[in-house]
Amino acid sequence: MSQQHGPVTAAVMTGTMPDMPDHDGPLQHHFDDMAQQNESSALGMWLFLLTELMFFGGVMTAYAVYRYLFNAAFAEGASHLDVRLGTTNTIILIFSSLTMALAVRAAQMDKRKLLVGLLIATMLFGGAFLVIKGIEYAHKWEAGHVPGAYFHYEGPLANHVHLFFSFYFTMTGIHALHMVLGIGWMAWLVLRSARGDFGVGYYAPIEMTGLYWHFVDIVWIFLFPLLYLFGAGAAAGH
Amino acid sequence: MSDRAATPKTASERPPTRRRRSRYEGDVPREHYLNVAYGLKSWLFTIDHKRIAILYLLSITAFFALGGLMAVFIRLELLTPAGDLMTSEIYNRVFTLHGVLMVFFFLIPSIPAVFGNFFLPMMVGAKDMAFPRLNLASWYIYSLGGVFTLAAIVAGGVDTGWTFYTPYSSTYSNSAVALTAIGVFINGFSSIFTGLNFIVTIHKMRAPGMTWMRLPLFVWANYAAALIMILGTPVVAMAIFLVAVERLFGVGIFDPALGGDPILYQHLFWFYSHPAVYIMILPSMGVMSEVIACFSRKRIFGYGFIAASSLAIATVGFLVWGHHMFVSGQSIYASMVFSVLTMLVAVPSAVKVFNWLATLWRGSISFETPMLYAFGFLGLFTVGGLTGLYLGTLATDVHLHDTYFIVAHFHYIMVGGAVMGYLAAVHFWWPKMTGRMYSEWWGRLSAGLLFIGFNLTFFPQFLMGYMGMPRRYHFYPEEWQVLNVLSTAGASILGLGYLIPIIYLTYSLRYGPIAGPNPWRATGLEWTTASPPPQHNFEQTPVVTEEPYDYSKPIVNDLPAPGAGAEPKPSPAAPRS
Numbered sequence: 001m002s003q004q005h006g007p008v009t010a011a012v013m014t015g016t017m018p019d020m021p022d023h024d025g026p027l028q029h030h031f032d033d034m035a036q037q038n039e040s041s042a043l044g045m046w047l048f049l050l051t052e053l054m055f056f057g058g059v060m061t062a063y064a065v066y067r068y069l070f071n072a073a074f075a076e077g078a079s080h081l082d083v084r085l086g087t088t089n090t091i092i093l094i095f096s097s098l099t100m101a102l103a104v105r106a107a108q109m110d111k112r113k114l115l116v117g118l119l120i121a122t123m124l125f126g127g128a129f130l131v132i133k134g135i136e137y138a139h140k141w142e143a144g145h146v147p148g149a150y151f152h153y154e155g156p157l158a159n160h161v162h163l164f165f166s167f168y169f170t171m172t173g174i175h176a177l178h179m180v181l182g183i184g185w186m187a188w189l190v191l192r193s194a195r196g197d198f199g200v201g202y203y204a205p206i207e208m209t210g211l212y213w214h215f216v217d218i219v220w221i222f223l224f225p226l227l228y229l230f231g232a233g234a235a236a237g238h
Numbered sequence: 239m240s241d242r243a244a245t246p247k248t249a250s251e252r253p254p255t256r257r258r259r260s261r262y263e264g265d266v267p268r269e270h271y272l273n274v275a276y277g278l279k280s281w282l283f284t285i286d287h288k289r290i291a292i293l294y295l296l297s298i299t300a301f302f303a304l305g306g307l308m309a310v311f312i313r314l315e316l317l318t319p320a321g322d323l324m325t326s327e328i329y330n331r332v333f334t335l336h337g338v339l340m341v342f343f344f345l346i347p348s349i350p351a352v353f354g355n356f357f358l359p360m361m362v363g364a365k366d367m368a369f370p371r372l373n374l375a376s377w378y379i380y381s382l383g384g385v386f387t388l389a390a391i392v393a394g395g396v397d398t399g400w401t402f403y404t405p406y407s408s409t410y411s412n413s414a415v416a417l418t419a420i421g422v423f424i425n426g427f428s429s430i431f432t433g434l435n436f437i438v439t440i441h442k443m444r445a446p447g448m449t450w451m452r453l454p455l456f457v458w459a460n461y462a463a464a465l466i467m468i469l470g471t472p473v474v475a476m477a478i479f480l481v482a483v484e485r486l487f488g489v490g491i492f493d494p495a496l497g498g499d500p501i502l503y504q505h506l507f508w509f510y511s512h513p514a515v516y517i518m519i520l521p522s523m524g525v526m527s528e529v530i531a532c533f534s535r536k537r538i539f540g541y542g543f544i545a546a547s548s549l550a551i552a553t554v555g556f557l558v559w560g561h562h563m564f565v566s567g568q569s570i571y572a573s574m575v576f577s578v579l580t581m582l583v584a585v586p587s588a589v590k591v592f593n594w595l596a597t598l599w600r601g602s603i604s605f606e607t608p609m610l611y612a613f614g615f616l617g618l619f620t621v622g623g624l625t626g627l628y629l630g631t632l633a634t635d636v637h638l639h640d641t642y643f644i645v646a647h648f649h650y651i652m653v654g655g656a657v658m659g660y661l662a663a664v665h666f667w668w669p670k671m672t673g674r675m676y677s678e679w680w681g682r683l684s685a686g687l688l689f690i691g692f693n694l695t696f697f698p699q700f701l702m703g704y705m706g707m708p709r710r711y712h713f714y715p716e717e718w719q720v721l722n723v724l725s726t727a728g729a730s731i732l733g734l735g736y737l738i739p740i741i742y743l744t745y746s747l748r749y750g751p752i753a754g755p756n757p758w759r760a761t762g763l764e765w766t767t768a769s770p771p772p773q774h775n776f777e778q779t780p781v782v783t784e785e786p787y788d789y790s791k792p793i794v795n796d797l798p799a800p801g802a803g804a805e806p807k808p809s810p811a812a813p814r815s
Binding site for chain 2: 028029030031032036039040043044047048050051052053054055056057058059061062065066069070073147148149159160162163166167169170
């Protein structure tokens, strides 16, 4: 994700290692050319996403096992989720992926202002997602659906519904954490873009961030039906 | 050096680029990666893969010492049948800590993080890893994970065993499980970053002419280990994360009271932790291929098979995790499949052993210290592997499960295999890393002590386990005392065998004879540059024109003659794929 050096770190590096070539240029000393550097960045990012896939894969496997075992309870738990807010968030995230993709294009076309604007738009969409997520969490807290010591649920399936909400909070929580990290990283890219670090010859950090952002988006695309839509049909008492 | 004196060359005869190289004149080169900058900052902010390797070397040695100290306590306690040195609670904490430190903070990072970091870029002819800053970050993450684990010790230790089995770990244990789990979770990312760096470096950073089939087998082995690191580690990270969440917030995913399934935790845990054994052993196997070819002065036998068997082990290794759970109540049909797959993974392991034996066949074998460790590996790994078949067989496993038999089995693999390989690597590459030779006499002595001490420690444990002594108990019936005393006696010799190298290796840093670029007359790009290597590894990007392990040609302890390798036969540039 971070294959280039900002001038601050570069100063540290060159300060401690007098023989090091200057790091201010986008090409790092240990690569032969930009093509090699860019290919390495891309491969590295894809491998990182592969590890992320395995990471989410672990918890999704656990979810699949329990949903198979306790199907009725999971459907009942899912019926307490707010499908409208979930749908809104899905749409917001898809738009954020659009602005992210356009940001990569803006970087490739040397349009600095557009790039900055699109990155900020992506961050705003991401922020909006997190705000809505927060509202949903607050609702769950009020309803006593946050798992742990304060969990409160009436009904014969209470224990297994507890399990469902454990998954709901773990999975959406990890996903939200990924979004926070992505937004934080983009703030740094906005500063660098405004400074004019990126352009036709060098846009790998924007492109890599884009890959990451799309991945986080795709995780949500899986979480949404797994958690929300599952219970929609059984939402009689909602 | 004498032939150098016989044919003196004036400075004008040499191309200008040779000037820097010729700083090696029976002395260490004047400028190398160690003396290019001094001070704490130059180490803590370094992005040089060689310096990061040294940072790792120091930290994993510290964790190894701490884990070893725990082993001392275990063996002292087991000297007598009564539990008299410590209480059961303390004993549980001691063996847990021994396992956690040795597995997560020593064995998994050991060869990849130290020797992989140092030599993998040099072996493929690169100036550095693909992502130098990520590489440094991995060391900081490792250290942070270590800090959490040490904090857990201060907070009273952890008593779950290194496997953190639920629901004991998630619900019942009164020890610092969450802190340790977070430490192990964080540490996992250092492993992921190292693996990611290896794969990208091998794919994208190879020098011209370094085709895939010219890669040293150490690189192949680390490539296979890196695949496991990036595919397996995230899953165990998630499993341990779920345990920590369950402990901290009561979010019960494995809690049977809520309908959670503790066995699911075991599945997720072993999905990584069985392949993790191959993270430990594959790099050691890579070292074996390098050392055995070098000290047999022979081209490695069956290069392609050894390379492919690494990948086969990494692949099949992902499909055998259920053999840890034969008595857990999992489906008997699942157990049968896992049993068959477990037998299958023995095949690529045996392929390697037979290829090494064939390499030794009619070679001119010499018995320098690294080779002694390699022989140790061959014997001990074979014993460890064959006893694994008893455990992979369903009927015998019911009897042997959770006894000292399995303790002995995995120590033969992890200590007899992985640590022997690690020490072979230390002794093989020490001259390259430091520019100095260690005392060969002391080296051979400690290799011998280790082999004797190791067998004395762990062979009696096979017998104890076969007789039914369960693991993780600190008292036992009196009829097993003789075997336990033997084991403790062996452990003392083993401990001595670990201490001696620390002394003579440290001594060699200042007083050891100058090694020269290639003291073992080995093949491989890392030996074609000065010792210690210059900051960017090579004065010019090397061009590879021949197969690896070509020991038929004469090799001298000197840098290649000017122009050698610089005007290669036309060879295809390495495609970056």
